[in-house]
Amino acid sequence: MAEIQNKSIISRDVNFAEWYTSVITKADLVDYSSMKGSMIIRPYGYAIWENIVSVLDKEFKRLGHENVQMPMFIPESLLNIEKEHVEGFAPEVAWVTEGGKDKLDERVCVRPTSEVLFCEHYKKIIKSYRDLPKLYNQWCTIVRWEKTTRPFLRSREILWQEGHTMHSTKSEAMEETLRMLQVYENFQRNYLAIPVIAGEKTDKEKFAGAEKTYTVEAMMYDGVALQNGTSHYFGTHFAKSFGIEFLNKDNKLETPHQTSWGVSTRMLGSIIMVHSDDLGLVLPPKIAPIKVVIIPIGKENEKVDETINDITNKFEQMEITYKVDSSDKSPGFKFAEAEVKGYPIRIEIGPRDLENDEVMLVRRDTLEKLRVKLKDITTTVEELLNTIQNDMYDRALKRRDAMIYKAKGYNEFKEIANEKQGFILTNWCGNVECENKVKDELGLKSRCIPLEDSEPDGPCSICNKDAKCKIYFGKQY
Amino acid sequence: MAEIQNKSIISRDVNFAEWYTSVITKADLVDYSSMKGSMIIRPYGYAIWENIVSVLDKEFKRLGHENVQMPMFIPESLLNIEKEHVEGFAPEVAWVTEGGKDKLDERVCVRPTSEVLFCEHYKKIIKSYRDLPKLYNQWCTIVRWEKTTRPFLRSREILWQEGHTMHSTKSEAMEETLRMLQVYENFQRNYLAIPVIAGEKTDKEKFAGAEKTYTVEAMMYDGVALQNGTSHYFGTHFAKSFGIEFLNKDNKLETPHQTSWGVSTRMLGSIIMVHSDDLGLVLPPKIAPIKVVIIPIGKENEKVDETINDITNKFEQMEITYKVDSSDKSPGFKFAEAEVKGYPIRIEIGPRDLENDEVMLVRRDTLEKLRVKLKDITTTVEELLNTIQNDMYDRALKRRDAMIYKAKGYNEFKEIANEKQGFILTNWCGNVECENKVKDELGLKSRCIPLEDSEPDGPCSICNKDAKCKIYFGKQY
Numbered sequence: 001m002a003e004i005q006n007k008s009i010i011s012r013d014v015n016f017a018e019w020y021t022s023v024i025t026k027a028d029l030v031d032y033s034s035m036k037g038s039m040i041i042r043p044y045g046y047a048i049w050e051n052i053v054s055v056l057d058k059e060f061k062r063l064g065h066e067n068v069q070m071p072m073f074i075p076e077s078l079l080n081i082e083k084e085h086v087e088g089f090a091p092e093v094a095w096v097t098e099g100g101k102d103k104l105d106e107r108v109c110v111r112p113t114s115e116v117l118f119c120e121h122y123k124k125i126i127k128s129y130r131d132l133p134k135l136y137n138q139w140c141t142i143v144r145w146e147k148t149t150r151p152f153l154r155s156r157e158i159l160w161q162e163g164h165t166m167h168s169t170k171s172e173a174m175e176e177t178l179r180m181l182q183v184y185e186n187f188q189r190n191y192l193a194i195p196v197i198a199g200e201k202t203d204k205e206k207f208a209g210a211e212k213t214y215t216v217e218a219m220m221y222d223g224v225a226l227q228n229g230t231s232h233y234f235g236t237h238f239a240k241s242f243g244i245e246f247l248n249k250d251n252k253l254e255t256p257h258q259t260s261w262g263v264s265t266r267m268l269g270s271i272i273m274v275h276s277d278d279l280g281l282v283l284p285p286k287i288a289p290i291k292v293v294i295i296p297i298g299k300e301n302e303k304v305d306e307t308i309n310d311i312t313n314k315f316e317q318m319e320i321t322y323k324v325d326s327s328d329k330s331p332g333f334k335f336a337e338a339e340v341k342g343y344p345i346r347i348e349i350g351p352r353d354l355e356n357d358e359v360m361l362v363r364r365d366t367l368e369k370l371r372v373k374l375k376d377i378t379t380t381v382e383e384l385l386n387t388i389q390n391d392m393y394d395r396a397l398k399r400r401d402a403m404i405y406k407a408k409g410y411n412e413f414k415e416i417a418n419e420k421q422g423f424i425l426t427n428w429c430g431n432v433e434c435e436n437k438v439k440d441e442l443g444l445k446s447r448c449i450p451l452e453d454s455e456p457d458g459p460c461s462i463c464n465k466d467a468k469c470k471i472y473f474g475k476q477y
Numbered sequence: 478m479a480e481i482q483n484k485s486i487i488s489r490d491v492n493f494a495e496w497y498t499s500v501i502t503k504a505d506l507v508d509y510s511s512m513k514g515s516m517i518i519r520p521y522g523y524a525i526w527e528n529i530v531s532v533l534d535k536e537f538k539r540l541g542h543e544n545v546q547m548p549m550f551i552p553e554s555l556l557n558i559e560k561e562h563v564e565g566f567a568p569e570v571a572w573v574t575e576g577g578k579d580k581l582d583e584r585v586c587v588r589p590t591s592e593v594l595f596c597e598h599y600k601k602i603i604k605s606y607r608d609l610p611k612l613y614n615q616w617c618t619i620v621r622w623e624k625t626t627r628p629f630l631r632s633r634e635i636l637w638q639e640g641h642t643m644h645s646t647k648s649e650a651m652e653e654t655l656r657m658l659q660v661y662e663n664f665q666r667n668y669l670a671i672p673v674i675a676g677e678k679t680d681k682e683k684f685a686g687a688e689k690t691y692t693v694e695a696m697m698y699d700g701v702a703l704q705n706g707t708s709h710y711f712g713t714h715f716a717k718s719f720g721i722e723f724l725n726k727d728n729k730l731e732t733p734h735q736t737s738w739g740v741s742t743r744m745l746g747s748i749i750m751v752h753s754d755d756l757g758l759v760l761p762p763k764i765a766p767i768k769v770v771i772i773p774i775g776k777e778n779e780k781v782d783e784t785i786n787d788i789t790n791k792f793e794q795m796e797i798t799y800k801v802d803s804s805d806k807s808p809g810f811k812f813a814e815a816e817v818k819g820y821p822i823r824i825e826i827g828p829r830d831l832e833n834d835e836v837m838l839v840r841r842d843t844l845e846k847l848r849v850k851l852k853d854i855t856t857t858v859e860e861l862l863n864t865i866q867n868d869m870y871d872r873a874l875k876r877r878d879a880m881i882y883k884a885k886g887y888n889e890f891k892e893i894a895n896e897k898q899g900f901i902l903t904n905w906c907g908n909v910e911c912e913n914k915v916k917d918e919l920g921l922k923s924r925c926i927p928l929e930d931s932e933p934d935g936p937c938s939i940c941n942k943d944a945k946c947k948i949y950f951g952k953q954y
Contacts, residue, residue, distance in 0.1 A: 033597055034555050035585065038548035040598055043613070046544050067523050071515035072587075072618055072634055073571075078511050091577045094550075096587070098572040099622035108512065110549075110573070110587070120510055121517055130804075136520070141549055141618070145576035157549055327607075 009340075011278045016222045020150075023272055026340050027281040030151045037149040037156035041265070044341065047289035049159065049265055053139065055191055055287075056161065056263070059183055065135040065163060070117040072140065073108040078116050082241045085115060088208020092144045094156075110143040115209065115234075115260060118164040119242040122256075126166060128247045132256060133176070134166040152269030153226070153477045160264035166256040168248070170235070173257035174212075177233040180261040181214045184229035192267060193284040193392040194218050194274050195400055196228055197423075197472060199448025204432050210260075211235035217447045217472065219400045220273035223421030225447050225474040228270050231261035269477070274396050275365075281342030282365050284392050285385040292322040292381060293343040295334045297350030304349050307359075307374065311347070314378045320385075339364065344388050345381060365392055404472075413461045417442040423474040425450075427467035429460035437462055438473055447472035486817075488755045493699045497627075500749055503817050504758040507628045514626040514633035518742070521818065524766035526636060526742055530616065532668055532764075533638065533740070536660055542612040542640060547594040549617070550585040555593050559718045562592060565685020569621045571633075587620040592686065592711075592737060595641040596719040599733075603643060605724045609733060610653070611643040629746030630703070630954045637741035643733040645725070647712070650734035651689075654710040657738040658691045661706035669744060670761040670869040671695050671751050672877055673705055674900075674949060676925025681909050687737075688712035694924045694949065696877045697750035700898025702924050702951040705747050708738035746954070751873050752842075758819030759842050761869050762862040769799040769858060770820040772811045774827030781826050784836070784851065788824070791855045797862075816841065821865050822858060842869055881949075890938045894919040900951040902927075904944035906937035914939055915950055924949035 009026060012019040024030050029045030041049065057067075073096065080086050093109035111117065122134060139161045149155050163180060167173040181198055188194045196216035206213035210232040218228045236255040239245075245253045275282040285291050292315065296304050308324055315322045323343070325334050331348075338346045348360040359377060361370040365388050372380045403422030407413040416424050417438075424444070428434060438444050449469045456467035486503060489496040501507050506522030518526065534544075550573065557563050570586035588594065599611060616638045626632045640657060644650040658675055665671045673693035683690035687709040695705045713732040716722075722730045752759040762768050769792065773781050785801055792799045800820070802811050808825075815823045825837040836854065838847040842865050849857045880899030884890040893901050894915075901921070905911060915921050926946045933944035 031598060031601065033548055033594060034552050035548040035550050035594075038550060040548065040594075041546040043543035043545055046546050049546075050544065066520035067527065068520050069518040069523050069526075069636065071510055071512040071517065072620070073512050073515060075511055093577065094573045095575040096571045097574045098584075100568045100570065107575075117510060117512075117517075121508060124508065143549070159546065 009278055009280060012221060012276075019278070020269075020273060023276050023280055023340075024151055027342060029268070029272075029281075037146060039151045039155055039157075041159070044289060045268065048268060048271070048283070048287055051287040051289065052191070052267060053161075056183075056187060057139070059187070060137050060161075060163070063135075063179070063183070065137045065165075068136050068138055069140070070111070070114050070121070070138060072111055074111055074114075074116060075106050075108050077106060078120060079109060081116060081119075082209055082238055085209035085238070089113065089144075092146060094143050094145050111140075112142055112144050113260075113262075114138060114140075114142075114162055115164065115238055116242075118260075119238050119244065119258075122166055122239075123242050123244045126244055126246050126256060129168055129249055132166060132168045132246060133172065135163075135176075136165065137161055137163045150269075150477075152265050152272075155265075158264045158266070160262050162262040163260060165259045166239070166244070167259070168246070168254070168256060170257050173235075173259050174233055177212070177214060177231045177259045177261070180259070181216065181229070181231040184216050184231070184261075184263055188216060188218065188228060188267070188270075189393065191284065191286045192271055192274075193286075193389060193396060194228070194270055195393065195397040197448060197450055198452075199450040199454075199472065201230075201448055202432070202435060202446050202471070204435050205446055207232050209234065209237060211237060214451075215448050217474075218270050218274065219403060219423060219474070220270065220477070221399070222273070223403050223423070223475070225423065225476045226266065226270045226273065227447075227476065228267055229261070229263040232259060234258040234260065275392055276342065279336075279367075280340030282392070283342040283344060285344040285389045288321075288342070288344050290321050290323045290341075290343050291385060292320060292345045292347060293338045293341075294322060294324045294347045294349065295331060295338065296324070296326055297331055297348055297353075301351050303354050304351060307349055307354060311377055315381075318378060318382065320381065335362075345384060347377075347381075363388060365395075407461050408458055409464070410462055413438075414442065417444055417473075423447060423472045425470060425472055426461040427456040427458050428469060428471040429463055429465045430468035431460075431463070434460060434462035443475065444473040445476055447474050447476070486755055486757060489698060489753075494627075496755070497750060500753050500757055500817075501628055504819060506745070506749075506758075514623060516628045516632055516634075518636070521766065522745065525745060525748070525760070525764055528764045528766065529668070529744060530638075533660075533664060534616070536664070537614050537638075537640070540612075540656070540660070542614045542642075545613050545615055546617070547588070547591050547598070547615060549588055551588055551591075551593060552583050552585050554583060555597060556586060558593060558596075559686055559715055562686035562715070566590065566621075569623060571620050571622050588617075589619055589621050590737075590739075591615060591617075591619075591639055592641065592715055593719075596715050596721065596735075599643055599716075600719050600721045603721055603723050603733060606645055606726055609643060609645045609723060610649065612640075612653075613642065614638055614640045627746075627954075629742050629749075632742075635741045635743070637739050640736070640738045642736045643716070643721070644736070645723070645731070645733060647734050650712075650736050651710055654689070654691060654708050654736045654738070657736070658693065658706070658708040661693050661708070661738075661740055665693060665695065665705060665744070666870065668761065668763045669748055669751075670763075670866060670873060671705070671747055672870065672874040674925060674927055675929075676927040676931075676949065678707075678925055679909070679912060679923045679948070681912050682923055684709050686711065686714060688714060691928075692925050694951075695747050695751065696880060696900060696951070697747065697954070698876070699750070700880050700900070700952070702900065702953045703743065703747045703750070704924075704953065705744055706738070706740040709736060711735040711737065752869055753819065756813075756844075757817030759869070760819040760821060762821040762866045765798075765819065765821050767798050767800045767818075767820050768862060769797060769822045769824060770815045770818075771799060771801045771824045771826065772808060772815065773801070773803055774808055774825055774830075778828050780831050781828060784826055784831060788854055792858075795855060795859065797858065812839075822861060824854075824858075840865060842872075884938050885935055886941070887939055890915075891919065894921055894950075900924060900949045902947060902949055903938040904933040904935050905946060905948040906940055906942045907945035908940070911937060911939035920952065921950040922953055924951050924953070
């Protein structure tokens with residue numbers, strides 16, 4: 001029945017890119033405007049983002065972080081203070097050069113990230129060890145003037161959060177860096193049902209200005225990687241450039257240690273590319289704006305209406321979000337729409353089912369149908385939402401693990417790179433030359449050195465010299 | 478004791494502008510950066526904004542609105558579609574002319590407001606009466622390249638919400654326009670403890686492109702007006718410019734009727750300028766991030782610590798936010814800091830008070846001290862927070878009403894305008910010439926024609942011709 005509306009979605013196995021665009025537009029997540037490279041996040045898409053923000057914001061605050069709001073503009077001279085950083089970002093910033101009718105004396109860019117703004121502020125407010133740690137976070141929009149864009153994955157405007165923290169010691173800052181990486185990993189596992197590989201970026205791939213960059217790497221359905229969050233340890237790098245110092249307990253001047261960490265609307269892209277299917281969106285119940293859709297079957301019927309009323313009253317008490325689709329469309333059309341929108345559970349209620357005190361439940365993730373006694377409806381729905389959430393994670397994990405290939409020696413590495421979709425886990429000598437070779441010859445970038453089980457079990461697969469660690473390679477969005 | 482820290486705040490009766498800047502910086506609400514005209518909203522200031530957002534967002538959603546996110550940029554050609562609108566905004570927009578190293582083919586401005594973006598989108602998604610109403614809202618930052626800026630009141634970047642709705646009929650759209658004005662009025666009365674005058678703007682003062690503009694006007698301590706929120710009925714003005722049409726139930730094409738409405742961080746400015754005093758901030762309990770500060774008196778003492786522990790446990794259960802100031806500063810310093818930060822209630826707990834099973838409560842708004850038995854602490858605090866909230870409103874209302882002057886005839890009007898601070902309520906003929914005369918000769922602008930009691934009781938005070946209505950005049954921020 002789902003064919004009615006959804007046959008216009010091309011199969012993800014035929015053309016993944018076109019399938020992706022189809023799903024995000026047909027599920028009413030985004031729309032385009034005459035502002036090229038930017039997207040409109042429509043109510044249904046924005047509601048998912050609001051759910052994400054709500055969970056993460058609580059967790060950040062529980063860990064002692066405070067929200068602030070910095071200017072959205074950065075004067076060119078301020079951006080220029082940290083050389084490595086400006087070289088990383090200047091090629092892709094949007095420059096404001098005119099205000100009203102006047103040309104500006106100094107052009108200002110729209111923030112591509114806010115390190116320099118935080119540093120300038122920290123210089124003013126950090127004087128003593130008593131002022132540390134400073135645990136700030138900001139929810140905002142950033143701009144990177146990308147040439148090729150795709151909604152959620154790479155867009156000129158990105159909604160994100162950026163944590164920026166300052167600490168008395170290196171060990172404290174490193175703890176924060178890894179703690180926040182863990183927050184991202186847990187969140188993506190427990191809420192987005194996405195397994196990620198937590199690891200460290202190589203020097204070549206780390207953030208412009210960072211001493212260490214950690215990442216959580218997710219694998220999409222097509223085997224391509226999406227960097228789904230990063231956490232950086234800056235050392236005293238920026239702090240020195242900005243002259244930030246504090247008096248320690250012995251009344252001596254020291255430079256504080258800094259971190260930054262962020263996740264963005266890109267996570268919405270990963271939800272789609274990990275879980276969704278040829279019928280449309282599949283949403284993990286925990287971040288689905290509407291968890292249950294109820295569709296009355298047949299002509300207007302008093303008993304059906306009453307039953308729906310009873311059920312929705314219970315859902316409200318249980319804080320289960322729902323939608324009743326009593327529009328004048330056909331049931332087939334409604335089913336298809338429910339599938340394209342990815343509501344985790346669909347309940348079909350018709351007079352014939354009610355004669356047996358039953359209703360029909362349909363899982364969106366498996367399309368499995370369950371006849372459920374009316375009296376069991378709330379407990380079944382509650383359990384089923386949990387089951388769906390867990391099953392979605394398990395399936396994603398199984399699929400991902402099946403697409404991680406271990407390579408020994410460059411021949412095997414090349415063979416996998418040319419024939420398989422997915423990640424390659426291999427031994428690496430630690431030299432950028434080997435990364436460059438893989439990039440140039442095979443189009444793969446290093447994803448990360450995993451935090452767990454990174455001991456090499458053989459020589460570097462690329463140059464055959466002694467290996468330092470294991471590393472993941474993969475194509476990326 | 479409060480003198481220790483706060484004597485650096487100049488009296489608001491001596492220099493109101495300097496007092497304002499002093500309060501917002503000393504209370505850690507904002508800081509400045511090298512980005513001129515923008516401000517840093519620090520954690521304490523941002524927490525107030527978060528409380529405001531949380532209350533309003535719930536209310537918008539309860540009334541059926543959905544949040545979206547439009548691009549932050551507007552291509553010049555899109556801005557130019559509606560002539561009156563572009564003339565109103567073009568003089569104060571920030572233009573992006575370069576992306577990375579390239580000059581853009583078409584410059585884009587940072588949104589000063591988003592009517593044109595919403596209209597372009599509505600044109601795509603509104604086809605039938607079934608698609609109406611569309612009740613969209615957006616929380617975002619807008620930019621207006623002002624020459625003279627002051628934090629919260631007039632700044633280049635403004636955090637705000639903008640509602641944009643589309644309706645089948647004029648009457649439905651007018652209902653929405655006035656409903657949202659009412660939401661703003663109620664919110665400011667019930668949460669910010671600020672009385673506002675709800676009224677209609679004159680043609681001269683209405684929004685660029687609106688058919689009707691409604692406003693809630695607040696009076697600051699110095700008698701100057703702050704426009705604290707607006708709600709517009711656009712008619713079919715924008716919709717026609719953008720060619721938005723829908724098929725009605727009779728299958729005929731019609732143009733929908735549009736509204737927009739917004740409030741911003743400017744409300745934070747009004748909280749300060751209505752309620753605060755020479756010791757610093759005074760916050761209405763309902764939006765205060767920290768409702769109670771607890772200050773232990775004397776040396777470290779086990780009984781004091783235990784008592785604080787008991788009290789804070791209860792506060793957590795009651796969801797009363799609190800802070801315990803056990804730093805090594807002197808009590809006098811802590812009191813002064815509590816006053817400058819405007820925590821509604823201060824609790825002082827020392828061993829001597831505890832001998833009598835008592836603690837000392839201090840109201841921030843009146844500085845009144847109350848000895849309270851330990852067993853009564855939670856009920857007293859709960860009641861006192863309500864009392865403070867209500868008293869703050871009553872005082873603000875009384876002060877405002879005492880500063881509204883009724884003028885009959887231009888001589889009396891001039892005399893009040895030259896000698897008094899506050900609003901002038903007077904009869905008006907409805908002609909812009911009279912508004913212009915008052916503006917040119919006395920520096921006052923019309924605030925609004927009140928929604929209630931607007932029947933004139935004499936001729937126009939400016940030209941002496943027949944009056945159409947009553948109207949408020951006043952200086953404005």
